[in-house]
Amino acid sequence: MAYELYYWDGIQGRGEFVRLALEEARADYVDVARQSGRGLGAGVMLELMHSRLEAHIPFAPPFLKDGELIVSHVANILFYLGPKLGLAPKVEKLRYVANGLQLTITDLVAEVHDTHHPIATSRYYEEQKQEAKARSAAFISERIPKFCGYFEQVLQQNPKGSSHIVGDTLSYVDLSLFQVIDGLRYAFPNAMKAYATAYPALAALHDTVSKRPNLAAYLRSERRLAFNEEGIFRHYPELDVAT
Amino acid sequence: MAYELYYWDGIQGRGEFVRLALEEARADYVDVARQSGRGLGAGVMLELMHSRLEAHIPFAPPFLKDGELIVSHVANILFYLGPKLGLAPKVEKLRYVANGLQLTITDLVAEVHDTHHPIATSRYYEEQKQEAKARSAAFISERIPKFCGYFEQVLQQNPKGSSHIVGDTLSYVDLSLFQVIDGLRYAFPNAMKAYATAYPALAALHDTVSKRPNLAAYLRSERRLAFNEEGIFRHYPELDVAT
Known part of the structure; x- marks a missing residue:
């Protein structure tokens, strides 16, 4: 079924x-x-x-x-x-490592949401724009480096190599990291401009995942919606850093 | 070990x-x-x-x-x-139900944190007090009823009875719900004053859990720290509703 x-x-x-x-x-x-x-x-x-x-x-x-x-x-x-x-580590203990990583992504995603809605989810962005600017500034200067630096280090320290975030095969966490990078680049293009230099393993993972045949086919399909200003990752130029 | x-x-x-x-x-x-x-x-x-x-x-x-x-x-x-x-449902599928409930608690806890830190975790409460007031007002009027109403409904609809949030035995989710209610009552005593009338099953769960011998002994011990204004649940009277 x-x-x-x-x-x-x-x-x-x-x-x-x-x-x-x-x-x-x-x-x-x-x-x-x-x-x-x-x-x-x-x-x-x-x-x-x-x-x-x-x-x-x-x-x-x-x-x-x-x-x-x-x-x-x-x-x-x-x-x-x-x-x-077939997208979880085969070793059972590593599944808890994968889940821990995924929950860190969950926290990051919640923080991304709050860059444009720092006061109330129920109110329009326009009603909390000033606070959104302050929260976004802190998010860009402190939280993006903290989260991306963390994932970069985990990739670099993976005993099975830095091609995957956990174990030696593709897991759903790799796919989620692709999405996070894609979304951050959409929402904060200026802040993310040099991300591949700062986080080379993360950038390589993003590229590799995007080229996997099934995923590439999906990304080209109509099923993949474009990012937009109703979702989690929103591009409001005033919330990004200046070029 | x-x-x-x-x-x-x-x-x-x-x-x-x-x-x-x-x-x-x-x-x-x-x-x-x-x-x-x-x-x-x-x-x-x-x-x-x-x-x-x-x-x-x-x-x-x-x-x-x-x-x-x-x-x-x-x-x-x-x-x-x-x-x-021995604090998870015995039926494996119900463990995913328990995990889903626990993750809803996780979201609630993150929102509680943001009532006093809506702009930046790295900055003092005093630096974001105005925004904290706005966020707390929305949290109290919209989010507490939404979350507590949800847990109340789940308790009431539990096919095994409303003494537990999932299944017919105590699970770690019941313990976490006790902590959430305890924390909300500490942080927002005025807003939570009539909570037992609004959410009777949740209030009953809180009371039952607090009286379990092992837990009651822990709550009386020195290992249980008091709530304070360094933790997640903080009591800032200016963020609560007026009496």
């Missing part, structure tokens, strides 16, 4: 981290809210989230349905799917 | 979610940075985080060492420890 992915239509957002794994593995899945042909849209997703009958409702999208089981949160979905898709 | 927990001394912080599980299970563990008798302090923790030799360095505390394996991030540590401590 096909996996069912539930996430907002129109943005890459957090759902994209799951899509990349499903696409790389060419898994059989339905992107429920995007299947306009089935006339579903986000309605079914919201209905499920607010169901009074469902035993285990998720707090927010994305979530994955595998038969009766609903798995929520990106890192949890990937932890669950990883072994099934 | 005893588990080694690495976390800052002086605060409950994120480490407390792990401590509660270890204490409830009466597990053999060393709270490394607090073992002043061993003359260690936070130095050993930071050394490990910045090691150039370690295969898998963690991004931030808390992390757990079990022999050679280092497991980082609260939800990951609990996912790893849960079955070993």
